[in-house]
Amino acid sequence: MPKTLSIQTKNPGNTPELIAASLRTAILQGRLESNQPLRQDQIAELFGVSKIPVREAMVQLRAEGLIEFAPNRGFVVSELSPAEVEEIYVMRMALETKALERAIPKLRSADLIRAASVLEISETEEDRSQWGELNWEFHSTLYQAAEWPRLLNTIRVLHNNVGRYLLIYLGGLSARDASQAEHKKILQACQKRDVDRAVKILQQHLSRASRRLVVFLCDQGDHTIKGVKS
Amino acid sequence: MPKTLSIQTKNPGNTPELIAASLRTAILQGRLESNQPLRQDQIAELFGVSKIPVREAMVQLRAEGLIEFAPNRGFVVSELSPAEVEEIYVMRMALETKALERAIPKLRSADLIRAASVLEISETEEDRSQWGELNWEFHSTLYQAAEWPRLLNTIRVLHNNVGRYLLIYLGGLSARDASQAEHKKILQACQKRDVDRAVKILQQHLSRASRRLVVFLCDQGDHTIKGVKS
DNA sequence: TAAAGTATAATCGTATACGATAATTGTCAA
DNA sequence: TTGACAATTATCGTATACGATTATACTTTA
Incomplete structure (x- = not known):
């Protein structure tokens, strides 16, 4: 506690x-x-x-x-198994691409500025416990423009579910830099209103995070099946 | 009450x-x-x-x-506005296609038989209050084979949210017959393990239901904005 | 009459208390 | 020592009770 x-x-x-x-x-x-x-x-x-x-x-x-x-x-x-992490990422991919698709044409310059500033803050943020929150801030700033509040909330819940694990895995600085770079590319595509490109990078971003996270959890000393140590 | x-x-x-x-x-x-x-x-x-x-x-x-x-x-x-119904259907389409895609290769003959028998029962079911349940039985029988329980549960929640309205709109027998016909086509595609076709029909099935429901709600005497009568 | 204010009733929100269930410890016999 | 059982403790689940909030009915006054 x-x-x-x-x-x-x-x-x-x-x-x-x-x-x-x-x-x-x-x-x-x-x-x-x-x-x-x-x-x-x-x-x-x-x-x-x-x-x-x-x-x-x-x-x-x-x-x-x-x-x-x-x-x-x-x-x-709760504890998530690698399979559950994969499942959640499948759901996130399905839902977040829909949100982004619809959001991009509706993004206001204020939204883009906000997203950019969140990325900047992320660069300098030392406190790891804040990274998950900043990560969500970036994504949600883009998605909220879709004006689909239920969808946004469902995405938030899914994001929260992997949040803890993401935090651990982002601990590695290289993973974090890669993630940041992907965020920048997504933002650029949004600025150009290039829906296809933004969606494609988002998919890569999520599937990469999913794979890394699954590998991390499998390596992770304890081969745990839903909380029952083997 | x-x-x-x-x-x-x-x-x-x-x-x-x-x-x-x-x-x-x-x-x-x-x-x-x-x-x-x-x-x-x-x-x-x-x-x-x-x-x-x-x-x-x-x-x-x-x-x-x-x-x-x-x-x-x-x-x-809760009361759903037409916009919220649309939103829910967007989510359902995104999630249910993922579930069906993954489920089809894993469907056992028992699942297919069960789905078929649910459709048969639906034909003869008089009690309208059971239609929503049977509708869900059909879809979930197919989706559960994907073995993604969280996804299935999220789909169930979304389905429940439009359930009441679906019930009203399925009241029209022609709409119900059309829905049944689409279900049969989906099942046939599943039996042939034709993922692309099944997904395509499912998308049509859902987008048709969505459009009909939105029209129904808009026509529906009361022009209500989130519970505040105008 | 209509607006404003007051009294009354309906309903909510939760602290307290206590029986029910599960976890832990202690005891005894093999 | 170890397994089975009993006693003890910790924790849960919720019925009861009551103050707080909101809705309604009733005044009062302009």
Whole structure:
């Protein structure tokens, strides 16, 4: 369990939502590891609330696939098998290409500027825990122009699911530089309104990330099958 | 509010799940209409439980997009605008073609027989509230062979979201016959392991349903913008 | 009458409490 | 020592209760 997840002062939103957001970030940043049990009492105390809003937050996170549930045993942080990572990338490819296709003709210069500045910030960002967030910022800045909010949200959920693992694998600087270079190419194609080229690079970008991630997870010492150590 | 949603005898599963399943079915079958508020006390009493498992069920259904939530105002059954229906069909097309592509080479004869028998049953099924379920049975029988459970689940959620509306529009017998004919063609292509043809027909099937549904919703007396009558 | 304000009722949100279930530890016999 | 069983502890699941919020009905006043 991390030292502290978040301490709220008042209640400026709704409580289960705030708790879900805090836990979500902790999982994405790798501060909560796979298979780690989430104790309701403990988390409730951490946030200074009872178990009830905590459980609602967890039902939400379970629906997003970030945690798993077993009756009377509680919730644990999900672990993805290489096969599941592949599956998620198949879905991302199918959905993100649709989003990008529709977004490109609708991109405003403000969107392009924003995407470019996110890339710049990424260059100098030292804090690894922020990389996943910046990565999402870049992609979502482009996709949101499609004005398909449900699609964007589904993509976000899928992105979050691989987020933790992406973080580990981007740890290698060469992988990160390659990823950055691909982002720049995608942005250039967007600026030229070259849909086919942008989509093609995006596909390469995702399938490369998928392959690297799968290799990483397979090499990764533990040959784990869905949380059951062999 | 319908007469009865479901009366449980014991607790053979976990309670919020059972409640969610029951409400989900009620929404899919059109027994709970769009914008109808879901009163926690009332539903709790209906199931003979307190509000707490009811709220958890609702958080789950909200995550699936079937109901919406406003703090201190509670939950209401979602209403889809024509634009949202289109969006969902774009997503379905992107995802279902991937599922079908991968499934076809892996389809076992048992799967094909099952799909065929679902179509047969559909022919004779009088009860309209079952059509959505049978429709899903047919599609999911084909898709599950892909062995991508997350993808299948996401498709199911999307299917559920348009389920109610589909039900209304399939009310017209000609539309239903057309849909059945397309299903048969898809199945034939699957039997011949003709991936390209099957995918092509599936795309037509979905885009036709989408167009018809959008037209239907636009004609549909009420020119409603996200629940706010104009 | 209509707008504004107030009182009442309906509903929500969750802290507390407690029985139910699972995990852990301790005990005993083989 | 080790396996089976019992006792203990930890944790879960939710019914109850109650304050907080919102909706509705009822005044009051201009």
